Amino acid sequence: MDDLNNTSEALQALQAKLIQQIDFIYKDVDANIDSAQLSDELIKLMRLEQHCHQPIPYESHWSEKDIIMITYADSVMQEDQSPLVTLQNFIDTYIGKSINSVHILPFFPYSSDDGFSVIDYSSVNESVGDWEDIKEIATHRRLMSDLVINHCSSRSAWFQNFVKGEGIGHDYFYTASIEDDVKDVVRPRTSPLLRETETGKGMQNVWCTFSHDQVDFDFRNPEVLKSFVDIIRLYLDMGVRIFRFDAVAFLWKTLGTTCINLPQTHEVIRLLRTLIEHAQSDAVIITETNIPNTQNLTYFGNANEAHAIYNFSLPPLLINTLVTGSCLYLKRWLMSMPPAQNGTFYFNFIASHDGVGLRPAEGLLDDEELLTLVDTMQEFGGKISWRSAEGGQQKPYEINIALYDALQGTTKGKDELGAQRFICAHAIMFALEGVPGVYIHSLLGTHNDYEKFANTQQNRSINRHRWDYDLLQNHLSDPNDHHYKTLSSMKHLLDIRIKQPAFHPNATQFTLHLGLTLFGFWRQSQNRKQSIFCISNITDEKVDLLLNGLNLIMTEDWYELISDTSIDPLQESLILDPYQTVWISNIKTAQ
Numbered sequence: 001m002d003d004l005n006n007t008s009e010a011l012q013a014l015q016a017k018l019i020q021q022i023d024f025i026y027k028d029v030d031a032n033i034d035s036a037q038l039s040d041e042l043i044k045l046m047r048l049e050q051h052c053h054q055p056i057p058y059e060s061h062w063s064e065k066d067i068i069m070i071t072y073a074d075s076v077m078q079e080d081q082s083p084l085v086t087l088q089n090f091i092d093t094y095i096g097k098s099i100n101s102v103h104i105l106p107f108f109p110y111s112s113d114d115g116f117s118v119i120d121y122s123s124v125n126e127s128v129g130d131w132e133d134i135k136e137i138a139t140h141r142r143l144m145s146d147l148v149i150n151h152c153s154s155r156s157a158w159f160q161n162f163v164k165g166e167g168i169g170h171d172y173f174y175t176a177s178i179e180d181d182v183k184d185v186v187r188p189r190t191s192p193l194l195r196e197t198e199t200g201k202g203m204q205n206v207w208c209t210f211s212h213d214q215v216d217f218d219f220r221n222p223e224v225l226k227s228f229v230d231i232i233r234l235y236l237d238m239g240v241r242i243f244r245f246d247a248v249a250f251l252w253k254t255l256g257t258t259c260i261n262l263p264q265t266h267e268v269i270r271l272l273r274t275l276i277e278h279a280q281s282d283a284v285i286i287t288e289t290n291i292p293n294t295q296n297l298t299y300f301g302n303a304n305e306a307h308a309i310y311n312f313s314l315p316p317l318l319i320n321t322l323v324t325g326s327c328l329y330l331k332r333w334l335m336s337m338p339p340a341q342n343g344t345f346y347f348n349f350i351a352s353h354d355g356v357g358l359r360p361a362e363g364l365l366d367d368e369e370l371l372t373l374v375d376t377m378q379e380f381g382g383k384i385s386w387r388s389a390e391g392g393q394q395k396p397y398e399i400n401i402a403l404y405d406a407l408q409g410t411t412k413g414k415d416e417l418g419a420q421r422f423i424c425a426h427a428i429m430f431a432l433e434g435v436p437g438v439y440i441h442s443l444l445g446t447h448n449d450y451e452k453f454a455n456t457q458q459n460r461s462i463n464r465h466r467w468d469y470d471l472l473q474n475h476l477s478d479p480n481d482h483h484y485k486t487l488s489s490m491k492h493l494l495d496i497r498i499k500q501p502a503f504h505p506n507a508t509q510f511t512l513h514l515g516l517t518l519f520g521f522w523r524q525s526q527n528r529k530q531s532i533f534c535i536s537n538i539t540d541e542k543v544d545l546l547l548n549g550l551n552l553i554m555t556e557d558w559y560e561l562i563s564d565t566s567i568d569p570l571q572e573s574l575i576l577d578p579y580q581t582v583w584i585s586n587i588k589t590a591q
Contacts, residue, residue: 138239
């Protein structure tokens with residue numbers, strides 16, 4: 001009886017909250033929308049009338065043990081085997097307990113953009129496997145999946161119904177007139193915004209933020225919202241526990257505005273969070289908003305919107321630091337970053353299936369630094385993707401390059417310290433406040449895939465290699481192979497990280513002032529028992545680290561965790577090799 005009463009009370013509170021959120025979203029759209037009826041429909045789609053959790057505010061469902069590997073379903077391929085099965089075998093054999101979560105990039109039927117132009121949200125692309133394969137992975141790892149919520153494929157049944165002018169989807173897509181004021185619309189692409197489409201209702205101009213194969217939804221229609229709530233329920237049933245809201249900043253459109261980061265977009269995210277956390281208390285939303293840093297931070301809301309945001313400024317700033325040998329901009333940014341509230345966290349990454357976004361570096365790197373970074377990456381084989389800025393100006397949007405190749409040298413040119421520089425980048429990222437996300441090709445030290453780029457003529461293909469599993473196993477069985485060495489070094493760092501309470505995503509962090517050649521910060525566990533000084537030489541020369549400036553408490557023993565050596569607090573200094581990182585802790589092995 002108590003359970004029934006608790007569920008009833010939770011449902012009443014939930015419905016009241018949903019009505020308030022629905023009223024805000026649709027207040028300027030349609031006065032005839034029945035908020036109470038729509039809230040009931042959303043509750044039923046999520047089956048919350050059967051089982052409803054009461055979320056605990058500011059509760060954190062993560063720890064220092066959480067690491068997320070980012071991969072495509074078919075990043076590792078073996079003949080006569082489902083790629084999802086091969087991926088599971090790779091993870092079990094070579095990753096083990098070092099990483100407890102996996103982000104499988106869109107594994108649905110698609111027509112372009114390597115999965116981000118979804119044809120059918122409710123099925124698994126038969127070329128990679130099926131839902132049983134997905135559920136099997138979800139039983140062993142915390143599973144993260146994309147909710148491609150801004151747009152879908154022009155080949156989807158929904159859009160085909162739009163073209164016919166009847167059936168589910170006929171009114172799901174945003175259209176505009178060529179006479180409408182769209183001059184202020186912010187876009188990440190240079191293609192025309194509107195796509196002419198002949199439909200059963202005449203010629204329509206469909207809004208396409210990204211490409212003409214990726215047609216934007218019209219969330220002013222509550223049926224679109226209901227369809228995505230239904231999809232979310234399916235994904236929860238299939239074992240998804242982390243939702244990546246792809247390109248969500250562009251979700252709501254209002255003519256005459258920038259059509260990015262609009263208040264209704266934020267409220268839709270809050271509404272979806274409300275539903276998700278009542279259905280699955282430990283489920284997490286991560287918003288993918290590749291925009292300037294100050295705008296990105298707004299997606300935390302007041303710990304009531306995204307549980308996590310991508311730390312998009314980290315990749316360009318960290319790469320800039322390591323190729324210039326100066327941590328000026330990285331340190332300045334880190335000092336300005338607010339700590340994530342309890343119940344939220346930063347999702348840290350330095351490489352992914354996409355390129356290195358440059359919009360998040362706007363206002364953090366000056367134009368000259370950005371130009372130098374772009375030029376250096378092009379010298380290392382990278383490609384540059386462009387966007388349309390104010391007045392039709394073309395500006396670099398992202399650098400497309402494998403991270404291993406991005407760090408093969410400095411602004412002075414290529415050198416022999418690429419491997420050390422690459423590991424240094426990850427040693428910094430793994431120690432920062434937040435949860436680390438590691439791209440499979442970073443774990444493996446994969447190079448630029450020029451052949452795939454030549455075949456597709458898509459810049460992003462350069463960093464989306466598909467490994468033949470038999471060939472990869474040969475590499476990973478040879479201790480002298482750089483892929484073996486890279487994976488071993490990365491796992492060594494991860495195996496240390498996941499044992500340190502001071503590396504909890506919400507543990508205290510302070511930036512250290514050690515000059516421009518040493519980048520450092522201090523972490524302290526939430527119970528204040530463990531301190532770790534994380535310091536990296538970000539140059540190609542040896543640097544002297546003065547220990548008396550670190551305030552190593554003399555009554556405690558100190559250890560360097562990476563090399564597993566003791567530190568004498570009376571010792572004056574440590575000499576750090578080029579790109580060497582030290583994690584100096586007052587606890588040798590935390591359990």
